[in-house]
Amino acid sequence: MATVLFTWELGLGLGHLVQIRTACLPLIERGHRVVVAACHLANAQQVFAGYPVEIVRAPRVAMPRKRLLQVATYAHLLHNIGFGDGPTLLAATTSWRQLILSVCPDAIVFDHSPTALLASTGLGMKRAIIGNGFCQPPQDRPLPVLRPWRQWELATAPQDEARLLGHMNDALHRFNVPPLSSMAEIYRGFDQSILTTIELLDPFAPRTGKPDYLGVFTIGDAPPPQWPAGPGKRVFGYLKPFPALPVLLEALAKSHLPALFFCPTVDEAFRARYHTAQMQLLHQPVDILRACSECDFVIGSGTHATALHALEAGKPALHIPLVLEPVLVSYAVEQAGAGLMAAPDNTNELVDQFNRLITDPSLEAGAKRFLQPAECHQERLARLSRQVLSLVE
Structure with missing residues (x-):
């Protein structure tokens, strides 16, 4: 029996938990241990009710003292969730690393968890990243611009990224891990990259290589809609x-x-x-x-x-x-x-x-033009199952 840790650090609603639950079902069916570190415990307990899954609280994201009001690049986004402040990032990275070591997983699957990604650097277990395109930026130097249809003042972008990279490497130094050469390195080196989107909704498309887009997954046990009576389109x-x-x-x-x-x-x-x-x-x-x-x-x-x-x-x-x-x-x-x-x-x-x-x-x-046949969902589930099981079998 292997242990697989799923992490969810950022985001709201049920979408992240739904795809985690979908991804962990093949592992549960094979008798593996599944641990989910979730940033919203109540939602996690709702989604995983009745499933043999251990749920723990993910370390909280502490916002930096100085948030950027204009988020032009992915580096700016990371700045605003703690990477912009050295002590804040060190505390969060330490908490994540302690959690990972306490679970002692054979593999980790990261869902929108950049601090957990940083914390796992150098630990040696298999790793996968799951999520839509926004959660998986390309490994560009510098990290990509967001909303490219707008005109941004990016003269300081290289310096902004260098400062954040310094905070990241300071944290890794505490764990005796060699420094990174770029911020994008935390998004490299996965055993599996599971893209739960389509190319149209991938903000960083087209990507290099041949990305395997799996679409989106949903809770299958919610009740059917009961539509109000009356004429007209719904x-x-x-x-x-x-x-x-x-x-x-x-x-x-x-x-x-x-x-x-x-x-x-x-x-x-x-x-x-x-x-x-x-x-x-x-x-x-x-x-x-x-x-x-x-x-x-x-x-x-x-x-x-x-x-x-x-x-x-x-x-x-x-x-x-x-x-x-x-x-x-x-x-x-x-x-x-x-x-x-x-x-x-x-x-x-x-x-x-x-x-x-x-x-x-x-x-x-x-x-x-984007209508998909119902049977494509089962084919995607089979592909997802193969990717997840490859981490431990």
Whole structure:
């Protein structure tokens, strides 16, 4: 029996845990020990309820005293999650290294865990990285620019990266590990690189070589959607709260379209105000594969999983991204003609984009270009299983 540690350091929602659960199932079936270090314990306990998995708390990400407001490069992103402050990075790296050594894994699978990646340097066990393209930047020197359609002032980028590399090497020196020559080295040397996306949503495509895109995975045991009765095309939404959400829901109510919205973080007063027989606001997830298959339009926050499920169901989507990664996803969908994006605080734009979503046939045609047959999911699961099992068998 081998021990495999899965790490999840950054991100929100259930998407990271869903793909970890999917990846660990072949290991569980073969009798291997699985440990999951998760940054959100409550969500992990929900997703892994009933599974023989050990769940531990991932070391917390301590934000640096000075955060960058303009995140232009991947190095800037790492700066803002602790790499920009030497003592902060050393503390986090030490915590991760202690956790890894206490678990004593034969292999580690990293899901959006840059500090854990750094901490594992030089330990010698097999390693894999899993996640969408945003979580697996190319090994460029310097690390890549984010949102390349914008004009950035990058004159200090090499110095910024050199400073962060110094913090990383100071931490490794404490563990008697040789220094890295670049920040990108923590994203090199994996036994498996598991890309859970498609090329369209990979912000760093095209990549060198022949990347094996596995698409996205989902919880298969969520209940099926129960659609409101009534005529009209169906709308499925998975949304986090944002300033103009009431305006969006009012526009949807005026459209008289039957709608299901999974809004897990809105309070009961908000839910009671907008929940009607025609537009239902849910606090528990439904089977997103079925929801996207049975609906006509999707509205989301630009999260990778929701966007990709909508694409592969051939359904146009309106995305309202709140942070950087969903902005990249939403932009890619819009540029492909398969959906639209809107700012979360621009009420006029949001209403206009919603009305266009439900009336513009070109968006439906654009989304249908990405429609995937249901059987492709099983083929992807088989490929994932082979990649994960190769770490220990």
